[in-house]
Amino acid sequence: MKTFVKHLATASVLGGALFVAAGAHAAGSLDLNLGADAMQFEAAAEITQGVALGGGVINSEYREDATIYHAQLLGVQRNRERDVGIGARWTQFDTDYGDGGGVGLGGYGYVYLPQAPDVSLGGYGFYTPGIATSGDLDDGYEVGVRARYAFTPNVDGYVGLRQTTADFDNRHGSRTLDRGAQVGVRLSF
Template identity: 35%
Template sequence: MFTRITTIALASAGLLFGAHQASAFSVAANGGKDTQGISATQNLAPMISSEFGYQHSDYHDSDANLYSAGLMVHPWWTPIADVSAGLRYQYQDTDYGGGGGVGLVVAGFTKTPIPLVSVGAEGSYTPDGLTHGNLSSSWGASAQARVTLMARTYGYVGYRVQKSKFSGEGNHEIFSGPMVGVSVGF
């Protein structure tokens, strides 16, 4: 009896985990004046996802390429908002210098009274001491309004800022301005 219940429970958990993984991949593309990017997110386990991204900018005629990879945790106990936090490694290849670092990322989105619309923000900070190359520190922030277009697919508009400090070059704004994008989940 115990073996049968254990087998059924394990099989059910495996099916739920497999179903969760089957629809847990998304690709997003965004663009704005002087910047465009692409990113992908994959759920690794319940409440844990990985992310990979690339952003190009020629803001103020300065060429910059940002490559990132991160690991995020999404707690299930936040009924009001979809909250996540984690670590992100970002490498910056810019006219001011090149280097990378590991930083903290926090994001939160909540539904609005308008059906299918949510709003939220993301912030990241990479401190001096967790960087290499010419990068001394960096921070980024964004705010977005999302509209669900269909299951696991949404469009968004927002504003994004990325600033970095480079050894011997000081502080520089890598990009800043409005952005539009779309995210498609599979």
């Protein structure tokens, strides 16, 4: 827990710097979710219309200690029907099984239900191939699904499932670093 607080403080400082760099009028979000074995914090801001820069950290004790950082640059679009983003992500793994990072591709997509416009369903996925990795990391991915509810125009609550797996090119091989249900809140501004 103490380690996560340290990582959360670092991510908060980086998130604040992100918003200052993006400018006072840019759209942004802060996201915090909790699971039985993990906590995650993310921050994102549009640096220009339709382009978002973000980052985050997951601290998981699913099997062993794992801290997973990411920074991403996505093309984004949000309207009354959908919320989508596609782009590149750097993911850095700091685990008991191995350390390393790499550049991957992926995105997210949510659709708002016409019968219940405050509800959206969707998910996300990012894959880091072995050709673009460093350190012990051979490849890795993070995938998740979520059901979101807009309590206000600026506050979404959600429930979801997430799995993060990395394959290390050492004696440990492929390891699931985080898997399970989560509940979270996202503030948009």
